[in-house]
Amino acid sequence: MRKDHQRRFPQLSIFSKNFLMQGNTTTATPPDWTTVRSSLVADVLRKNVRLPQIVRLCVYGESMLPALWPGDFVEIESCSPEDARPGEIVLAMRDGQLFLHRLLSPCTLEGFKLRGDSLPHPDPQFPREAFLGRLLRRAESGNGVAAPGPRPGPGVGLSRAIGLLLCHCAPARRAALKLHSLRRAWARELGDARAGAEHSSSGLTPAEPRAT
Numbered sequence: 001m002r003k004d005h006q007r008r009f010p011q012l013s014i015f016s017k018n019f020l021m022q023g024n025t026t027t028a029t030p031p032d033w034t035t036v037r038s039s040l041v042a043d044v045l046r047k048n049v050r051l052p053q054i055v056r057l058c059v060y061g062e063s064m065l066p067a068l069w070p071g072d073f074v075e076i077e078s079c080s081p082e083d084a085r086p087g088e089i090v091l092a093m094r095d096g097q098l099f100l101h102r103l104l105s106p107c108t109l110e111g112f113k114l115r116g117d118s119l120p121h122p123d124p125q126f127p128r129e130a131f132l133g134r135l136l137r138r139a140e141s142g143n144g145v146a147a148p149g150p151r152p153g154p155g156v157g158l159s160r161a162i163g164l165l166l167c168h169c170a171p172a173r174r175a176a177l178k179l180h181s182l183r184r185a186w187a188r189e190l191g192d193a194r195a196g197a198e199h200s201s202s203g204l205t206p207a208e209p210r211a212t
Contacts, residue, residue, distance in 0.1 A: 034097075045132045045133045054136070056073060066117070066159060069177075072139065074138045076100075085106075086152065088102070090132075090134045090135070091133050091134070098132075099126075102160075110125070117160050
């Protein structure tokens with residue numbers, strides 16, 4: 001199931017830092033409803049232990065900078081805790097909230113620990129049953145081409161170093177977020193311009209809406 005081919009994401013959204021959930025509303029959601037949505041995500045990932053399940057979510061938190069940015073769309077693949085390797089970004093749930101952080105060490109019977117790349121300290125230990133899956137792919141927009149998620153390796157240490165800089169230096173964090181937002185907007189405009197050019201060259205015109 002872990003194929004690294006390109007694919008596109010449908011639009012989804014999340015609310016509040018380190019908290020992900022499905023939906024496409026932009027208004028605040030009552031805590032009890034967000035808990036229900038998180039439970040639905042967990043139920044999907046735990047649906048069939050033999051057949052990996054896939055859930056697509058959007059990141060709004062900043063705790064995984066620079067590996068993941070607010071607005072990134074991620075694809076989570078269900079797996080057993082034993083299959084996840086230290087350094088992978090994994091999804092866990094606690095108290096109705098979903099956490100997408102980096103796995104620090106192999107999961108044991110006592111549980112496992114996670115930490116955001118731009119957080120100063122690890123999260124409190126999670127129980128083993130809180131583990132839901134690992135990051136499979138990511139994209140910078142709901143319609144963007146998916147790329148494989150960050151994998152364990154030398155890049156983990158670099159991401160952590162940059163994350164600590166962004167954690168302790170607020171001006172650097174604000175500047176990085178601003179530059180990333182501008183780059184994303186520029187890429188979106190460029191993509192729209194290319195799509196318009198391809199549409200014009202095809203000789204097609206939008207269909208006129210008809211009243212019914």
